[in-house]
Amino acid sequence: MENALKECFSRAQEAEVTLEFDIPEKDFNNAGKGSSEVKNLLKRLGVESDILRRIAVASYEAEINVAAHSKGGKMMSLIYDDMIHIKFEDMGPGIGDIAQAMIPGYSTADDLVRELGFGAGLGLPNIQRNSDALHISSEAGESTLVEFLIFFT
Amino acid sequence: MTLREIIALLEAEVLNAEVDIDCKVPCAFASDLISDILMCTKEPTMLLTGITNNQVVRLSDMIDLIAIIFVRGKRPLQDVIEMAEERGLPIITTKMTLYRSSGLLFNAGLRSCKI
Numbered sequence: 561m562e563n564a565l566k567e568c569f570s571r572a573q574e575a576e577v578t579l580e581f582d583i584p585e586k587d588f589n590n591a592g593k594g595s596s597e598v599k600n601l602l603k604r605l606g607v608e609s610d611i612l613r614r615i616a617v618a619s620y621e622a623e624i625n626v627a628a629h630s631k632g633g634k635m636m637s638l639i640y641d642d643m644i645h646i647k648f649e650d651m652g653p654g655i656g657d658i659a660q661a662m663i664p665g666y667s668t669a670d671d672l673v674r675e676l677g678f679g680a681g682l683g684l685p686n687i688q689r690n691s692d693a694l695h696i697s698s699e700a701g702e703s704t705l706v707e708f709l710i711f712f713t
Numbered sequence: 714m715t716l717r718e719i720i721a722l723l724e725a726e727v728l729n730a731e732v733d734i735d736c737k738v739p740c741a742f743a744s745d746l747i748s749d750i751l752m753c754t755k756e757p758t759m760l761l762t763g764i765t766n767n768q769v770v771r772l773s774d775m776i777d778l779i780a781i782i783f784v785r786g787k788r789p790l791q792d793v794i795e796m797a798e799e800r801g802l803p804i805i806t807t808k809m810t811l812y813r814s815s816g817l818l819f820n821a822g823l824r825s826c827k828i
Contacts, residue, residue, distance in 0.1 A: 678746075682748035
């Protein structure tokens, strides 16, 4: 990844707005609400609709991933004047092979998750295709951090 | 095509009363997998699906869905119907299968949405 982009993941400048949501394990009644609220806020701030859809889809996929695959976690959205940085941190159990998880169609979703229509194996690929930069850090047995950036112009 | 024409073609029933069914529908997408549906980010589309849980309505917060057609005679629970009503999203049920519904609409000139 280019250094300029890397720096955007750890901007010294304070975000103008910060939003945080808890994502409980397997709570599919509420999963996705955080992403809806972020989208609504950005819409009020005047972000263009194509960009809004990309942010909403990437964020929703990541939020569902935390609910479906982890022991719960949180979503933190840092909104700057030119971009949004959204971080998803969970409490494990981690991704053993990130490269494999990025392959479209590869899924480890359980039966409950599949019954609800998830588990297409497109979660991480959809986040990648809609974001300007994606960073994942995880190991088997550890927590996972998925964070991405999307610029407003 | 208008949503009204689609409803007639699929011999379908609208489940929420307070919605506009005279809107134009330019294109459609069909899938039972949520992440597949989330590939429709390029233009407003009508969705045909067999998923009836609340997440399918929540998808309309992320992408632009014109209407949802539930196939194979599926009906969502009342709270899902209410969620759709709050969003002004028409939800419709047909006894036809996903394949037959899609085939009839495609033959009638309704194109696939861009992904």
